[in-house]
Amino acid sequence: MAEKPSVAIGQVMENRSVAPGHFLLTIQLPLSFATPIPGQFVMIRDPERGEPLLPRPISVYDFQREEGHAILNLLCRVVGRGTSLFSRLNRGSTLTVLGPLGRGFTIDPDVRQVLLVAGGVGAAPLAFLLQEGSLLKPDSGKRKVTAYLGAGTSELLTGLDRFQGFCDLRAATDDGSCGYCGPVTELLAIDLGGYDAKSTLILACGPAAMIRSLDLLLRDTRIRCQVSLEERMACGVGACQGCVVAIKEGEGRIGYRMVCKDGPVFDIGEILWNPSVDG
Amino acid sequence: MAEKPSVAIGQVMENRSVAPGHFLLTIQLPLSFATPIPGQFVMIRDPERGEPLLPRPISVYDFQREEGHAILNLLCRVVGRGTSLFSRLNRGSTLTVLGPLGRGFTIDPDVRQVLLVAGGVGAAPLAFLLQEGSLLKPDSGKRKVTAYLGAGTSELLTGLDRFQGFCDLRAATDDGSCGYCGPVTELLAIDLGGYDAKSTLILACGPAAMIRSLDLLLRDTRIRCQVSLEERMACGVGACQGCVVAIKEGEGRIGYRMVCKDGPVFDIGEILWNPSVDG
Amino acid sequence: MEIEADKKTVVPGRLAVDICGLVLKNPVMTASGTFGYGEEYAPFCDLNRLGAIVVKGLSLEPRQGNPPPRIMETCCGMLNAVGLQNVGVRAFIAEKLPFLRQFNVKVIANIFGETIDEYRRVTEILTRAAGVHAIEVNISCPNVKKGGVAFGAYPDAAAAVTEMVRGETDLPVIVKLTPNVTDITEIARAVESAGADAVSLINTLTGMSVDIERRRPHLANVTGGLSGPAVKPVALRMVWQVVRSVKIPVIGIGGIMTADDALEFLITGASAVQIGTANFIHPAATMEIIDGIEDYMIRHRIGCMKDLIGSLQTDGC
Amino acid sequence: MEIEADKKTVVPGRLAVDICGLVLKNPVMTASGTFGYGEEYAPFCDLNRLGAIVVKGLSLEPRQGNPPPRIMETCCGMLNAVGLQNVGVRAFIAEKLPFLRQFNVKVIANIFGETIDEYRRVTEILTRAAGVHAIEVNISCPNVKKGGVAFGAYPDAAAAVTEMVRGETDLPVIVKLTPNVTDITEIARAVESAGADAVSLINTLTGMSVDIERRRPHLANVTGGLSGPAVKPVALRMVWQVVRSVKIPVIGIGGIMTADDALEFLITGASAVQIGTANFIHPAATMEIIDGIEDYMIRHRIGCMKDLIGSLQTDGC
């Protein structure tokens, strides 16, 4: 069970550029901050600013407890005004951190092969999952884990070091500068036949285009797949109903689920990509 | 004649706390920035922030040209959100600086005794006037200058060092911790009889209450007095007509003058304090 | 601090307000649609401390709302086109109300319908439920009979809805006004005459935002409701107009983020306030606003809300 | 950069727009009351580069405006209650127009009156002056005959003013609409029928702000007009409504700070834009907006304004 979320004042311990347009935020939190489950996220905001107004959702990349405090790591890509301002935060700046929020990944006991599929900073929640240990349980019998990491170019394969040595690694870059030359889902497609559909679980996070390709790829297989989705958020806690995705409700009906509360992790088969077309 | 104003990107060289709630901002500007006249002000804004929206007017406290750039000093008091954020700017931060703006002090050739009357950070434009040299001209014959500086307590007598040794100094504090115990205008009232009305000029800057007391004090004398006024501003250049003060227009009529363009320095006799009562 | 706490308990009812018979511990409520059904913010707020909780707008049948994207941030504000997604009034009573009944807090049900009869039926059902203390009628909802124009946009339609709800319940009826009108006092007077016990304002201002790269609206619904600090000056102006036009209590809403903002509305004449978008920015906003109002009153030696509400001086302005 | 500059000169008229016969170099104008009479910003802007300058609102006689304080900052916006202080139409022609005539820029005179006849007389005088290229009629001004309600609040009054001005001049007549109405398309259609050549919108939203320490309004006039980024979503929504309701060109105004903001309005269907509050924040805002629009068009391979204006896609939204 997820522990109770809270709002904490975090302090930036380090803000390091890890690739062009990508940065790693290390935030010190009070010990009272609940331990996140892999796939959960936090909403962060600079309390000194009246604008941007809304907090920004960012997945947990790492979480550790040390003497007297907890350390949260976030792997971020500069997208717009909010993330651009975060990228320039200095050591010592404060941030409000709301979390941990949402439903993380669930690994059924019968899963023996886990495929982690990441595009860009989508690697963040998967790296946390890998390191946090959830993949090892329940009988501490080891599962086989293979990570498929994709990015535009080798430089942007952020978080690579958090996978190296902890699982099999397959990389794909759009420009071929590292690993397979092409989308990571193409690389996965090549390998897919080699995995046992019944005991394999795919856990994916990345841009919408990647998730959609994955959906197409898996449509005719019976491989289970959970994906972490992104949608614009206001509250992060299920109060505003702003962050919905369309879900197949049976009998051809559409339903809306909240990414912040019912997700961000969903079974890929539930998702309705374009309600006006598919519904 | 005042040189043409411009908008420059300034860089904070130093931001030093000089007293509780008071700070001295040292800003590096391009050499192209025009030389301010004492009494003129600049409008400053943090370009990284969408909010606060409007720039803040601050008097020039010092201006120097060095190799390759100009150095602007501003003496500020924390009042609200804008000044509070300025007080926390780090070295290296950028600010947009619009200026120099407004009409400064004018010293008629026949003035032989100048009295500088300041309340709190109102000392800023007067310190600049004293140091800049305008008081020495025209025939380089020296004028007698006496500064009356008032503040709540000795700590808050900011800018004192910029007066010491450059003119006669008379201090007043509300708590008597330095100099006269009471408002600076009371101290001036005690001395006033000793000055020759015809050749004396008072230049004053400070809180509205101080300027009003000064007005009452001088009403029955013929001593010339110029005061620097404050009003909320948007544009700083005379375009929005937001910053007006009521002025006696003759025949009992009221007129409005813009503090940013027609001022901030006005003859004290022109000002109508409460139009609904006095008009 | 001990002394602080002590000072505060000297006058236990300092913050209490009575709005048309509804006695609230303090004038701070949550705004409909921004606090879910209470549960969502229970980890961050002591719900017992709230003046009242106004729940998400309820309709007769569940509604799935608009397609995404539903929200977009704007300068000091946000647009939403949630489309009044809700579980429906019956599921609310069965699944959400029992949770709220655990707390010692007034629950106000916000309702809407596409026909006057729908308003009536929702009211009827809620009046029979235990644990609903008042009805807030959202008249910003499009009137399907009148071609989708909001009931709240015209005095006659606003009055008709109010009268129908008023006739159906003994609970206090608060009518929530839309700011998208030429003269909000005209609507306020119409609903007052039709029997409203109080009015609350403002609902969101209709706005829009465009993605210039894709040359499409940011919201799937094209337009949405603007809320947050950006709208506060408009909300406050309308509260000021309405308090001078009606005799019933006025509840101020719109861009209230801090105790200072809430105080602006109370001083202007609002008998209570609702906190909306602020909850998203700071989940414990309501708690800090309650504390801040009390601190202000202590500092200004104001003994009760009556002496604060409407104490704005405008002479000589 | 050489190449950039080169690319830009390939299509010299890329930014040109024709608004009811008024050909502008580019769609960027200054908004009335925010750019003085042009002189004030001459140190910061090349006035020759502007699409047009709309001068401060002119009345028949000089007006001294409201007592201070006249302005207050709000979240991402500002309130002003300048009260239409101006030198009067005759002093404008004698003292301000000669300066503007030195530049190769279209000058639009913004006018207002308290009676329909005052609008007529100001128009008459301006039409005889050399160097005025169009009239913008501010109908947000209180109608003294109708008890101070704005002309622009009701279609009949708005049409009456428009008709009077239209009959008095050969210059293009732009009617500037107020956003403080229930249905802005109704007013737009009324002024279109009455002969307006174009409409511009929005003027300011009425707002208010309170000093809680003194328990007084921040503005001496109590209420003021809200402008700046806070109002942009409302302005854009109204532009979207109006472009689909009238055939005459629409000029978009409200909270435009950057080229991206201006592009939102143009894509939504505004034929030109006006920049107001942004001038105060950044005196060279207009110059950067012009450059930014051109850069966007080059980047998106849009050859002329016609292909940009109204290119918003809303299908499937």
Ligand SMILES: Cc1cc2nc3c(=O)[nH]c(=O)nc-3n(C[C@H](O)[C@H](O)[C@H](O)COP(=O)(O)OP(=O)(O)OC[C@H]3O[C@@H](n4cnc5c(N)ncnc54)[C@H](O)[C@@H]3O)c2cc1C
């Ligand atoms: C559950 C979840 C987990 C995420 N984890 C990460 C992460 O670990 N690392 C990372 O770099 N990014 C992550 N994102 C995406 C991140 O939230 C956006 O990139 C960010 O909000 C963009 O804000 P901005 O102000 O820079 O961009 P702008 O485009 O200026 O933002 C405008 C508005 O749109 C919203 N928005 C824009 N893009 C997105 C998006 N992709 N998802 C949700 N809201 C968006 C913003 O929050 C803001 O409200 C995650 C998103 C979600 C929903």
Ligand SMILES: Cc1cc2nc3c(=O)[nH]c(=O)nc-3n(C[C@H](O)[C@H](O)[C@H](O)COP(=O)(O)OP(=O)(O)OC[C@H]3O[C@@H](n4cnc5c(N)ncnc54)[C@H](O)[C@@H]3O)c2cc1C
């Ligand atoms: C010509 C001139 C010269 C000035 N010189 C100095 C100086 O050298 N040092 C210094 O510390 N202060 C000076 N001030 C005052 C300074 O501008 C205000 O203290 C500052 O604007 C307050 O901003 P804020 O955001 O901190 O306060 P807030 O109260 O949050 O500001 C709200 C709004 O009111 C305006 N405002 C508030 N107080 C004043 C004021 N006294 N005058 C003008 N606008 C105000 C702000 O600019 C802002 O728009 C000067 C003012 C003027 C007009």
Ligand SMILES: Cc1cc2nc3c(=O)[nH]c(=O)nc-3n(C[C@H](O)[C@H](O)[C@H](O)COP(=O)(O)O)c2cc1C
């Ligand atoms: C996401 C969201 C959903 C809302 N849903 C409702 C609703 O269901 N019923 C209603 O009357 N008002 C609704 N509102 C309006 C708010 O209750 C409130 O009137 C408005 O947001 C202004 O207040 P604020 O600026 O404090 O948010 C909603 C507002 C938001 C932001």
Ligand SMILES: Cc1cc2nc3c(=O)[nH]c(=O)nc-3n(C[C@H](O)[C@H](O)[C@H](O)COP(=O)(O)O)c2cc1C
């Ligand atoms: C200080 C000020 C003065 C204004 N004066 C006038 C005026 O005289 N006539 C007019 O039609 N509009 C006037 N306006 C409204 C602006 O022209 C514009 O419509 C409004 O400010 C919205 O645009 P913005 O958000 O870009 O400022 C004024 C606005 C401001 C801020």
Ligand code: FES
């Ligand atoms: S972000 Fe508010 S419900 Fe998901």
Ligand code: FES
């Ligand atoms: S600040 Fe705009 S006219 Fe003075």
